[in-house]
Amino acid sequence: MKPRELVASAMVPGEAAALQCWRHDGAYSLWIGRTELMSSRVHESEELLADVVVQALGPRPASRVLVGGLGMGFTLARTLVGVGADARVDVVELVPEVVAWNREHFGHCAGKPLDDPRVHVIIGDVGATLVESPDAYDVVLLDVDNGPEALVHPGNARLYAPAGLLVARAALRAGGVLGVWSSAEAPTFAGRLQGCGFTVTTHRTRARGRKGPRRTVWTAIRR
Template identity: 45%
Template sequence: MLPWIKLGEAVMPGGGAMTLMQRGTEFSIMSGVITLMNSRLSNSEVQLANLSAARIGTRPKARILIGGLGMGFTLRAALACFATDSEIVVAELVPEVVTWARGPLAVLHGTSLDDPRVRIHQGDVATAISGGQPFDAILLDVDNGPDGLFRPANDRLYNAAGLAAARAALTPGGHLAVWSSAPDARFTKRLKQANLQVEEVTVRARSNGKGERHTIWIGTRPGKPA
């Protein structure tokens, strides 16, 4: 078996160290011994964008916020399924993750960061949510889920105040989509308490329908687009 090779290291603000590893054509971003993301297990990240786009439909000039660049699977799927007049803002907290996207992970990202629809927000996704301009969709994949935080400050994305802020940042009929490695009944309840219409979708980690089951919540703000 091929050995893992360390390609880079970064420190998450308010969190721990992250390392970029490679084994043959496989890449992994780790936090200690915990795998944050792996290039072989990308289907649920792709489905995060696909499920969102299916609900946005043909809405003109849609604005989409993606929380977490990662290995770019959600971004590339979004570019493939959202309209050509859409705007996609990617909030990434760790500068090195963007550097890796243009360096050792360029084989995965391709030219996605150079697409004219894409804008990188270098910073916390919470600041992008509260930035003042509404979004038609907010896609969050910055933790292992509401109960699997990579840094304590991220709790503000999933608590009552954070969900209220996300709802306020959505256009009528817009939605918040949240990725998680596991279901969480308390978070489902919290979404409903935030006056969002909630769907809970189970998706597989692998594109062949195998692998672990992951959860995607879609919380839609009631109303019709302007």
């Protein structure tokens, strides 16, 4: 049996828990304590998030996109496929080591999206970037946690609360689209988005093909 190897670990700003990167049989995974955040083997729903949002936006010249957070870069890589050559994509990542691990360890899994000249890395909290960016983005993608009802980082609750969603709405240009990924169904979340001035579509999928745990993605168009 091939050994499971701890590649690196990092403290998460503002939290006691460490984020760990593991490698097993050529695949990488990110963990907080005993909770797996993601694996390089399973990324269809992370890519679906980019696909449905780019489709909902439609063609838009010089589009400006915010991706939060980076993780292993699958959502970022798929976003780059969908937007134009003149787009600018800001990727906001809370843990600086995650950016370093993409460069040093697992970036090849998603095709090294950080090497794309359209990408600009911002180290910090995506909530802070949204507050500082009124009317700035055509697209905001949120996959910073396990979703609105399955938080790994307690501080992220505010991003999914009405006040946080109103900040995300204010960061969008007219007709802009917010996309949110979740590991759980979060049945009340679509209504919350609607109450914050979005027209919402809920996409239910599986982690891998027709198998694996269920995943939910919302596209929310700024009304």
